[in-house]
Every structure is written in C-alpha cells, then in structure tokens.
Amino acid sequence: MSSSPASSSSQSQSRRRGLLIACLITLWYSSNIGVILLNKYLLSNYGFRFPIFLTMCHMTACALLSYASIVFLKLVPLQVIKSRPQFLKIATLSVVFCASVVGGNVSLRYLPVSFNQAVGATTPFFTAVFAYLMTFKREAWITYAALIPVVTGVIIASGGEPSFHMFGFIMCIGATAARAFKSVLQGVLLSSEGEKLNSMNLLLYMSPIAVVVLLPSTLVMEPNVLEVILALGKDHKFMWLLLIANSATAYVANLSNFLVTKHTSALTLQVLGNAKGAVAVVISILLFRNPVTVMGIGGYTITVLGVVAYGEAKRRFK
Template sequence: MDFKFPLTVSCIHFICSAIGAYLVIKVLKLKPLIVVDPEDRWRRIFPMSFVFCINIVLGNVSLRYIPVSFMQTIKSFTPATTVILQWLVWSKHFDMRIWASLIPIVGGILLTSITELSFNMFGFCAALFGCLATSTKTILAESLLHGYKFDSINTVYYMAPFATMILAVPALLLEGPGVVAWLQTGPPLLSSFCIIFGSGLLAFCLNFSIFYVIHSTTAVTFNVAGNLKVAVAVTCSWLIFRNPISMMNAVGCAITLIGCTFYGYVRHMLSQQTPGTPRTPRTPRKSMEFVPLVNEKLEDKV
C-alpha cells in the first residue's frame, strides 16, 4: 500500500479512539462519564496527551527505518527508564532486587542492538526516545488513574481529542501534499481506507487495554509484562517481512525475556513479603518501598 505518513496514521488512530470512547460512554452507555473540570483537563490530561502523541509518532517513525523485531526489542528498555524516572523525578524508591532484575533486560537489548543486521541510527534513536516518552506517558497515566480514580475508557475519552488536536496541524502541513499525491496515484481507495481505519479501530482497542492494565497494575509491571510480546513480534516479523535475524539477535531477545521472567518472580516474592497498596509517583521517599501489589481496584469518581 506504501502509505508512509506516520503523522497522518497517528492522527487517524486518535480520531478512531475518540469516536470509540464517545460511542461506549455516550451512545452505548457501557461506562458512566467521569466529569472533569476544564482546568483539570488542561492541567492533567493535556500533558499526558502530548507525551502520548510523541510516543506514537516516534514509534511510527522508527518503523520506517528499522524492522518490527528490532523496534520491539528496543522498546523493552522501557522498564529501566520507567524505574529511573520514578526514582529521580517522583522520589519513588524500589527494592534493590528490582534494579537487579532489570540488568538482563538492558543487557539483552544492548546485545541485540550491537548485532542487528538492519541497524539504522535514525530509527534506533527514534525508538530509544520513544522508550523515554513511553515511560513518561505510563507514569502520568498511572498517576491520573490511581491518584484521581479515572477508569480506562474515560481516559481515552478525554485524551484522544487533545491528541488529535495536537497532531492535526503538523500532519496537514508536513504530510498533506504527500497524502494528496498518494490518493491520486495509490491503490484502490476502498481497500486502502479499510486497512487504514481498521488499524485505527485496533488502536482504540489497544489504548483501551493499555489504560485498563495500568489501572489494574502499576507502571513498571505493565511495561515489563509488555516485553513478553517481543518474542511474538520477532517471530511474526521474520515470517511476514523476512528480515534477517542473526544468532546473537535471538540470544539478546532470549536474555530480555529471561529478565522479564526474573522480574515477575521478584515482584511476586516481594508482594508476598510486604502486603500493602499501590502508591502513586508522588509518594515521598521516606523508607524502602517494595514493588506495589497489583489488582488493587479503585472506585470510579463520578
């Protein structure tokens, strides 16, 4: 199809997410609307929408230059950046065993990057900065959902319109002429639109599931659990796109997955030793904090 316009694709995804959230809340009434003051919308939701836009755009840009398997492996660095940001910015203190569990994840990514046969510096940097944006977005979302008792679909309902507004002008200015030329010379419009807007529908489902998982767990748990999809991404990338994967690439991915498994074991052991409730990133560093427990539900603020 050769539709190489990451800003436009991201904007379409956010439009589909906004429409989907509106239908769920306003039309189907599957979830009550959580009323948010206009000031809080700009002060709390707009920054998260801005960071989320950066995250999505960087991910789409990186896919133009590096394979899916390599991009997904780089994204596995996100748990480390999440822990560091929470420690430095929000003064959240983790047990030393959590830091130790991140070592194989980081080491596996470094090994994969060094031995990547389709390495591209621009795509690598875009994916790497995307990790930082993902960590910031995830922490902000955790703070919004846990601290202010938002649910997943209401977060998408308020975030997607802001994200669309942020991306619409850059997409029009930077990619508008290219999109027009593609419409004139591209493949049949009906099938192309079905594919593009079908991906937007999947993006809404992804956004919904992301915020639901964050609401049910914590930022670090969510990011580390997401690394388990690396093996599937590498396999599918090789089967569909036939991009070359060296033996050391496979070893690096395996080390990353071992790190994910080790983190899950450490989290489980610490949660058994220290019962408690999840804390937001604003929790002061007064004492040693173990890994927050998961599945601590909060009631919606209507």
C-alpha cells in the same frame, strides 16, 4: 459425595471468569500485534510514509469509538472534567502520548518489528528512572539489578541487528522513554481521588487533544499527505479499508489493554506484554522475512528474561 449448590455455582463462576480473561487476553494479543504489523506494512511496504498522519487517524478513531463505547454501549460511566488544572494534566499526558506513538510509528519505517519490540521491552528501565527522578521513589537493589540484563540485551541485539538504522533506533528509544514517562506522569498527575479518571474516559479526553496537537504537525511536516493518499487510494483499492481497519484496531488495542488490566492486574499485564513482544517478533519475521542473527535473538531473549525478573522483583519487594 455430591458438591453443594453453592460450590457448583462458585466453580461455574470461576470457569466463566477464566474464559472471559482468556478471551480478553486473546483479543489484546491479536489487536496489539495486528496494529504493529499493519503499521509496519503501511509505513514500509505500502508506500504510506506518513507516520504523524497515521497516528492522527488512530487518535481520531480512539476519540469516536471511546465516545460510542461510553455513551452508547455504557461500558463504563461517563466522567466529566471537573477543573482547568485537571484539563491541563490531561493535555500534558496527551502530548507525551503523541510523542510516544509518533516515535514508534516513525521507527517502524526504518526498523523491523522484531528489533522495534526488543527496544520496546526496555520500558521498565525508563519507568524506574523516571519514577525515581519525579517521585524520588526507590526500589530494592535487586529490582534495579534486574534491569541490567534488560539494557544489556538491547545492546547485544543492536550489535547483531542486520537492519540496524541509527535514526530509527533513536526514534524507537525516544518512543520507549516517552511511553515510560507517560506512565509515571499519569500516576503523578492523576493521583487525586477527586480527579482520577478511569482509562477509557482518559482515552476519550486525551484523543481529541492529540488530534489537535497532531494536525498542525501533519500539515507542516507531511504537507503532501492528502495528495499522496488519494493517489494511493486510486492505485490500491483496498488502501482506505486497510487504513480504517488499522485505526479501529488501534482503538481495540487500547480498549483491550484497559479490560485486561481491569480483570487481572498491572503486573500480569506486564508479564503478558513480554510474551506478546516475543510473539510479535516471531510473526514479523515470518511475514516480512527480515534477516535475523543468533546474536540478535540472544540479545532479545536476555532482555525479555530481564524484564520477567524485574516484574518478579517488583512483586516480591513492593
């Protein structure tokens, strides 16, 4: 019995959609893991010890490439800022975003990628805390219970981390908290249908503000950045290419994050993010040969399982 033309067309569209999603997830994984590893290589193994300037390079690339993607490639329609309050909301988000990215980059100077990812997996814990404090939104008790292993796993991993560094740990926790705060703040500040921006347009407007915020910080806290970079460029002929590739990869990571969310869901993105963290841990250990212990691996595993349980609880009780 042959299938109808409509059924064949539906199956063909389903296969194409599945292939598209698989390609987008692959792009998201590779770009996210790539930018993390490139950041680690630049900041710890290459002598490029300027995390604020590196973040500014990322934001500059995001501004330029977002403009090209929206205006020339027309991936999404260009949205305009409609009011001064809306601009202030975007600026606030941009400052918080800067804090999360700079904190993450600073932590990579002191911590291995594996432990950095373990701490980053606690983002749902901070998100739940900030959501309650800012919106008084309560979740089901089982949802909060699922966060217990998330925190416990990081505590165990910290005790078993041979390369543990207190300042790096504090910066990583701060970056994770800022990332969660930014997520909640975005939902609160840009909830009005009349002012809501899609992710790509939000990135377009946030990135230049981030550059303006980061430039004076770079000049004050990293005053010799240009001198050292020029010297590194002379000693390492591929340094500039590596920096450009790193910045472009940061934009692709943001873009692919938006596209995966668009074609799947936020919950799917969270679950996939947990798996991405595990993949990044394995790759970083293979590349950088940082020492690991059974206790550290066990703690990270508990954290990942806790986040998966949290996502499942959110899905069932939302």
